[in-house]
Amino acid sequence: MYQSVFTNRREFIKKMAVLSAMTAAAGMFPGIIFAEEQEKGIPDGANLDWKKAPCRFCGVGCGVLIGTENGKAIAVKGDPKSPVNKGLCCVKGYHSIMAMYGKDRLKKPLVKKNGRYVETSMKEALDLVASKMQETIKEHGKDAVSIYGSGQWTIPDGYVASKLFKGCIGTNNVEANARLCMATAVTGFLSSFGLDEPMGCYEDIDYADTFVLWGNNMAEMHPVLFSRLLDQRLKRGVKIIDFATRTTRTSMAADKTIIFNPQTDLAVANAICYEIINNGWMNTAFVEEHCNFSKGLTNMGYGLEDHYKFTDRPEAISFEEYKAFLEDYTPEKVSGLSGVSVKDIKYLAAHFGDPNKKVMSLWCMGMNQHSRGTWINNLVYNIHLLTGKISSPGNSPFSLTGQPSACGTVREVGTLTHKLPHGVVANKEHREFAAKIWDVPVENIDPKPTYHTVEMFRALDRGDIRFMWIQVTNPMVTMPKLKRYRDGAKKEGRFIVVSDVYPTPTTDIADVILPSAMWVEREGLYGNSERRTQYFEQMLEPPGEALSDTVQLIEVAKRMGFEKQFYYKDETHIEEIYSEYRRHHEGKKHNMAPLEVLKNQPGAMWPYVDGKETKWRFNAKYDPACTNGKDFHFYGKKDGRAVIWQRPYEPAAEEPDADYPFWLGTGRVVEHWHTGSMTRRIPVLHQAMPHAYVELHPEDAERMQIRTGDMVKLTTRRGEISLPASVNQRGVPAPRQVFVPFFDEQMLINDITLDSFCPISKEPDYKKCAVKVEKA
Amino acid sequence: MPIKSYLVHPKQGKKGEVANALSNMDQCEVIAAKNEELLVLVTETYSEKEEELLREQLQQFRDIKLMALVSGFNTPKNT
Ligand code: SF4
Numbered sequence: 001m002y003q004s005v006f007t008n009r010r011e012f013i014k015k016m017a018v019l020s021a022m023t024a025a026a027g028m029f030p031g032i033i034f035a036e037e038q039e040k041g042i043p044d045g046a047n048l049d050w051k052k053a054p055c056r057f058c059g060v061g062c063g064v065l066i067g068t069e070n071g072k073a074i075a076v077k078g079d080p081k082s083p084v085n086k087g088l089c090c091v092k093g094y095h096s097i098m099a100m101y102g103k104d105r106l107k108k109p110l111v112k113k114n115g116r117y118v119e120t121s122m123k124e125a126l127d128l129v130a131s132k133m134q135e136t137i138k139e140h141g142k143d144a145v146s147i148y149g150s151g152q153w154t155i156p157d158g159y160v161a162s163k164l165f166k167g168c169i170g171t172n173n174v175e176a177n178a179r180l181c182m183a184t185a186v187t188g189f190l191s192s193f194g195l196d197e198p199m200g201c202y203e204d205i206d207y208a209d210t211f212v213l214w215g216n217n218m219a220e221m222h223p224v225l226f227s228r229l230l231d232q233r234l235k236r237g238v239k240i241i242d243f244a245t246r247t248t249r250t251s252m253a254a255d256k257t258i259i260f261n262p263q264t265d266l267a268v269a270n271a272i273c274y275e276i277i278n279n280g281w282m283n284t285a286f287v288e289e290h291c292n293f294s295k296g297l298t299n300m301g302y303g304l305e306d307h308y309k310f311t312d313r314p315e316a317i318s319f320e321e322y323k324a325f326l327e328d329y330t331p332e333k334v335s336g337l338s339g340v341s342v343k344d345i346k347y348l349a350a351h352f353g354d355p356n357k358k359v360m361s362l363w364c365m366g367m368n369q370h371s372r373g374t375w376i377n378n379l380v381y382n383i384h385l386l387t388g389k390i391s392s393p394g395n396s397p398f399s400l401t402g403q404p405s406a407c408g409t410v411r412e413v414g415t416l417t418h419k420l421p422h423g424v425v426a427n428k429e430h431r432e433f434a435a436k437i438w439d440v441p442v443e444n445i446d447p448k449p450t451y452h453t454v455e456m457f458r459a460l461d462r463g464d465i466r467f468m469w470i471q472v473t474n475p476m477v478t479m480p481k482l483k484r485y486r487d488g489a490k491k492e493g494r495f496i497v498v499s500d501v502y503p504t505p506t507t508d509i510a511d512v513i514l515p516s517a518m519w520v521e522r523e524g525l526y527g528n529s530e531r532r533t534q535y536f537e538q539m540l541e542p543p544g545e546a547l548s549d550t551v552q553l554i555e556v557a558k559r560m561g562f563e564k565q566f567y568y569k570d571e572t573h574i575e576e577i578y579s580e581y582r583r584h585h586e587g588k589k590h591n592m593a594p595l596e597v598l599k600n601q602p603g604a605m606w607p608y609v610d611g612k613e614t615k616w617r618f619n620a621k622y623d624p625a626c627t628n629g630k631d632f633h634f635y636g637k638k639d640g641r642a643v644i645w646q647r648p649y650e651p652a653a654e655e656p657d658a659d660y661p662f663w664l665g666t667g668r669v670v671e672h673w674h675t676g677s678m679t680r681r682i683p684v685l686h687q688a689m690p691h692a693y694v695e696l697h698p699e700d701a702e703r704m705q706i707r708t709g710d711m712v713k714l715t716t717r718r719g720e721i722s723l724p725a726s727v728n729q730r731g732v733p734a735p736r737q738v739f740v741p742f743f744d745e746q747m748l749i750n751d752i753t754l755d756s757f758c759p760i761s762k763e764p765d766y767k768k769c770a771v772k773v774e775k776a
Numbered sequence: 777m778p779i780k781s782y783l784v785h786p787k788q789g790k791k792g793e794v795a796n797a798l799s800n801m802d803q804c805e806v807i808a809a810k811n812e813e814l815l816v817l818v819t820e821t822y823s824e825k826e827e828e829l830l831r832e833q834l835q836q837f838r839d840i841k842l843m844a845l846v847s848g849f850n851t852p853k854n855t
Contacts, residue, residue: 010779014818017781018807021816021846025783025809033810227846234783234844 012671012688015091016223023227024234026086052079052602053536054526056152056519057092057673059401060222061528063602064089066097066520068539073097073520082602084202084532090223092673095682099518099673100540102502102681106515107544117513122545125512126552129469130559132495132511136467137169143450144466146173146459150473151182151403151410154524155533156577157471157549158409160566162421164553167438168562172417172425172450173465177473178403178410179453184368184761185399186411188377191296191312191760192385192643194636195589196411199617200360200396201530201605205232207394208360210239210351214380215265215366215767217731219249220670222364222400226250241348243268244366245665245767246695246739247732258348259734262663262768264338266372267649269379270329272349276386277323281353286388290632292639293322295646302371302653302756302765306458310759317646325646337649339734352383358394359384364402365667369767374760375647382644390642391619391632401529402674408527412590412606413581417456418449421584425449437583439565452762454480454755461488469497471549472516476505477675477745480764481718481755499549504677505745516549517542523574524550525598533592534603550577588625589635652768653756656736660716660770662700663737666749667766669730676743692744693726696773697735701727704775711776714738716752716769722776723747738773742766777820778827781846784815790839791815797837803830817843 025032048067055062063082067075076097080087109125110117120128136144147161153176165174189196205211205228218226230253232238242254243265251257260268276282296312303310331345338345352359361384367376380397381390389395401407414421423430426447435442451459457479459465468489479485489496489509498510501518521542527533542548547555554573557566568576575595582592585606593604593613605613609624618634620626626633634642656663671689672679679685694712696704706712712725723740733739740749754769784806786794791813798804798817803826807816821827834843 010777010820013779014805014820017779017818017846018805018816021781021783021818022807024846025812025814025816029809029812029814032812032814034807034816230846234846 012091012684016670019088019090019223020227020230023085023088023224024231026088032087048075051537051539053520053539054404054528054534054603055089055093055096056404056526057096058222059151059403059406059529060084060224061404061526061530061532061534061603062089062093062224063534064093064096066539071541073100073540079602084528084602085224088224088227091670092679092685093224095684098682099678100521102678104502105543106501106503106513107546108515109545110513112511122514122547125514126555127559129497129512129514130556133467133556134560136495140466142169142171143173144464145169145171146175146451146456146465146467147469147471148453148456148473148475149174149176149409149415149471151176151178151401151406152472153405153409153415153549154526155405155408155413155581156524156574157553158413158415159421159577159581160550160553160557161471162413162415163438163565164557164562166420166425166445167434167440168444168557168560168565170444170446172446172448173456174415175417175451175453175456176410176415177453177475177478178406179416179762180478180764181365181368181402182406182411183416183452183763184370184373184377184758185401187374187758187761188381188399191374191645192378192381193618193634197407197531198396198398198529199391200398201615202228203615204360204394204396204398205229207358208232208238208396209357209394210241210359212241212243212348212351212359212361213250213254214361214363215244216363216400217244217248217250217667218362219253221402221668223670225400226253239351241351243348245734245737249730256347258340258344261337261339261734262665262737263370263372263652264334264649265367265376266379266647267329267334268338268340268345268348269376269383270326270649271331271334271345272352273379273382273386274326274329275331275346275349276353276383277326279349279353281355282386283388287386287644289630290634290641291385291644292641293317293319293646294643298648298650300759303454303759303762304653304756306455306462312760322644322646352387352389359389360394361397362400364400366767368399368763369765371653371756371758371765371768372647372650373758373763373765375645378645378647381642385642385644391616393616399529404528405526407529407531408525408533412527412585417452420445421581434584437580454757454762454764457485457488460494461485461491463491463493466493467495469499470506471499474500474504474506474675474677476509477748478742478750479755480750480753480766482748482750482753483719499552500677501546502677502681504675505748514552515544515546516552517546521546522548522550524548525578528603531605532603533598533606535595535598537599550574652765654717654754654769656770660772661736662771662773664714664716664753664769664771665733665737665739665767666742666753667739669741669743672741672743674743675745692723692741692747692749694723695726695729695731695733695739697733697737698728699735700773701725704773706775713774713776714740714752715772715774716754718752718754721747721749721752738771777822778824780819780827782817782819783844783846784817784840785842786813786815787839787841788813794837794839
């Protein structure tokens with residue numbers, strides 16, 4: 001029978017409990033010090049040099065102080081000056097520095113020769129990367145080369161990647177792993193408001209009375225922010241409602257948990273809107289003054305086939321038409337489909353409808369990795385718009401991010417195929433603007449987007465793409481329906497370059513492996529979930545020949561003949577790149593704080609106007625970009641109005657049936673950062689969660705005579721995998737559902753997931769496919 | 777197997793005594809704030825019943841002004 005390391009996990013949970021309490025204490029007594037716990041691990045008499053940095057292990061963006069001595073990071077603590085975490089951090093944060101010191105850290109470039117990796121110098125490796133790229137362009141055209149980056153790219157990494165590929169080479173083959181986690185949030189914001197990223201900020205937590213968590217296991221995924229919610233409950237008695245498909249640690253701490261059937265959040269959200277209108281809870285003045293109603297295309301498909309294309313066609317509708325549409329979503333009609341009782345639907349709606357309650361909605365992957373993800377994002381905005389609970393302290397629909405710079409690097413720099421740092425490639429003015437700053441002919445920038453992430457890996461499989469450079473991410477663990485893309489990447493005639501800090505299943509498919517400088521071994525900037533840009537200086541020397549991803553890209557660009565555009569000097573390149581980048585966002589709607597400001601404080605939120613950050617966008621009281629003379633101005637849309645969308649319920653791409661009778665959903669665990677390539681090298685985290693598992697509902701387990709630790713075989717139409725069972729442990733899925741974390745490269749759950757995606761955002765739905773479950 | 781954390785507010789000047797008393801109990805771990813009259817208490821018990829008894833016991837402490845639960849992880853069975 002399979003054995004878990006239980007003792008360590010209990011220690012770990014204890015630590016979580018301590019940290020929650022300390023965070024709560026920090027909220028009540030700013031500046032409170034728990035010396036013993038905070039300075040544990042700091043050697044006596046150490047003469048440490050403490051410097052600030054944003055944590056690199058999630059999108060919350062906590063400020064940490066890193067203590068170095070004799071060229072080594074030896075301690076870490078929360079930055080008391082950071083408004084994000086007020087001096088505390090979670091277990092991943094506390095152990096973050098250990099991720100730099102794993103035994104098998106990549107230190108020398110490796111080049112594959114006759115099936116074996118051979119050490120080479122960085123100079124030779126970069127020469128090879130540049131010449132291979134040029135050769136591929138010559139033979140197969142510019143759209144045969146591509147770069148795939150990450151929300152863990154620093155802002156300068158993503159910026160130079162975009163400039164090289166879009167501006168200089170002239171291909172839009174630029175994508176990042178945030179397509180797999182945040183693309184839906186982007187299309188949700190763009191379709192409802194015309195501009196990306198949350199209107200509010202974390203300070204909303206201090207004012208809201210009710211928190212609705214939409215499929216968001218915040219206790220594990222955003223632990224410090226969740227502690228801030230618990231702190232508010234302690235102080236003000238706020239309510240935390242967990243609306244989810246599975247019982248988690250968040251459920252244990254919530255005031256109420258409401259479980260819904262996968263995909264039916266669409267129907268429940270519409271039922272809430274129905275209730276709001278039907279009970280007279282709509283803020284009519286707000287809606288009349290600031291909103292339009294629209295509908296889009298339906299039955300869009302799921303992107304399962306190669307070359308799938310979809311463009312929505314919005315059409316204005318009247319309020320009466322919208323109201324008539326909602327007649328199909330009465331609580332009574334929705335209850336059967338969703339599994340949520342009429343009473344609970346009304347309970348949820350009443351929280352939004354109560355004019356005396358401020359409500360914050362929070363979500364992350366549950367709503368974004370959804371085959372109708374853009375729709376569910378729109379529907380949650382509908383609820384906030386109908387009640388006018390938006391863009392003001394405590395009234396805040398807030399989409400959280402998973403990675404430290406998914407917002408900063410991918411969404412703001414625009415490292416997606418259709419994007420530019422300011423605007424989109426399809427827009428002539430935006431192309432001209434970017435070309436001028438990049439110092440390239442405008443014709444270089446192709447007006448047509450090429451491949452989104454799933455399609456990019458399909459193109460690699462088909463042979464349309466021949467060269468791919470992968471930086472700071474591990475797609476050979478994270479791509480859905482992984483086997484196809486792994487086999488595709490290994491085909492003859494493909495050349496793959498991987499920049500990383502440790503060997504991973506992705507370096508396994510590489511022709512060239514470039515060792516990267518990690519986090520504070522180089523200088524950089526991240527942008528977190530609340531539009532906060534944070535700077536960190538280089539505190540340590542990278543090991544061996546490891547080099548920052550920014551410099552790797554600059555060096556290859558120069559070798560390809562783009563010296564003029566990559567003029568940056570070694571000592572000042574980050575400052576020069578950031579100053580150049582800021583020019584793309586000049587103006588009251590998106591101005592970024594100067595580097596000097598970011599060096600001296602724990603970050604600043606954009607738009608940064610006249611020396612001040614903007615906490616609540618679109619609200620004239622706080623946002624200097626509002627110019628319509630009204631209280632609110634949704635200036636992302638030409639007429640200054642936000643859009644309330646008519647979006648129906650539609651089923652998922654693959655639902656349980658007689659052959660595959662269970663739902664399979666995947667996700668993360670608190671101990672591990674994404675694919676675990678770093679956190680699995682931190683002994684305390686690895687021992688606390690050494691391997692993946694499959695969670696089953698106790699009734700299903702009993703029927704199949706499965707106990708915790710027994711091996712369970714999961715079979716989908718893509719293949720099969722066996723994992724140890726977890727029954728009644730950390731999380732409990734609903735009956736006929738199973739949950740598997742994706743961090744474990746020894747148990748690759750993505751080999752059997754489905755590559756369906758939201759047709760608007762092209763973000764895959766990792767939460768839903770059909771699976772057969774058997775005792776192995 | 778509940779693990780819970782509390783913020784414990786001792787009566788004025790009693791932080792040290794409360795911290796000592798709690799540290800002497802098997803199921804308790806205490807971290808005292810350096811610059812405020814506040815303690816973080818983590819309790820680890822084998823069952824809800826034991827947890828309940830412990831809480832009752834703690835509530836008898838005369839030097840504790842207020843005890844507020846911050847987080848509770850009920851780790852079923854062997855975790
Ligand atoms: S919550 Fe996220 S950013 Fe904060 S310390 Fe933990 S991992 Fe780091």
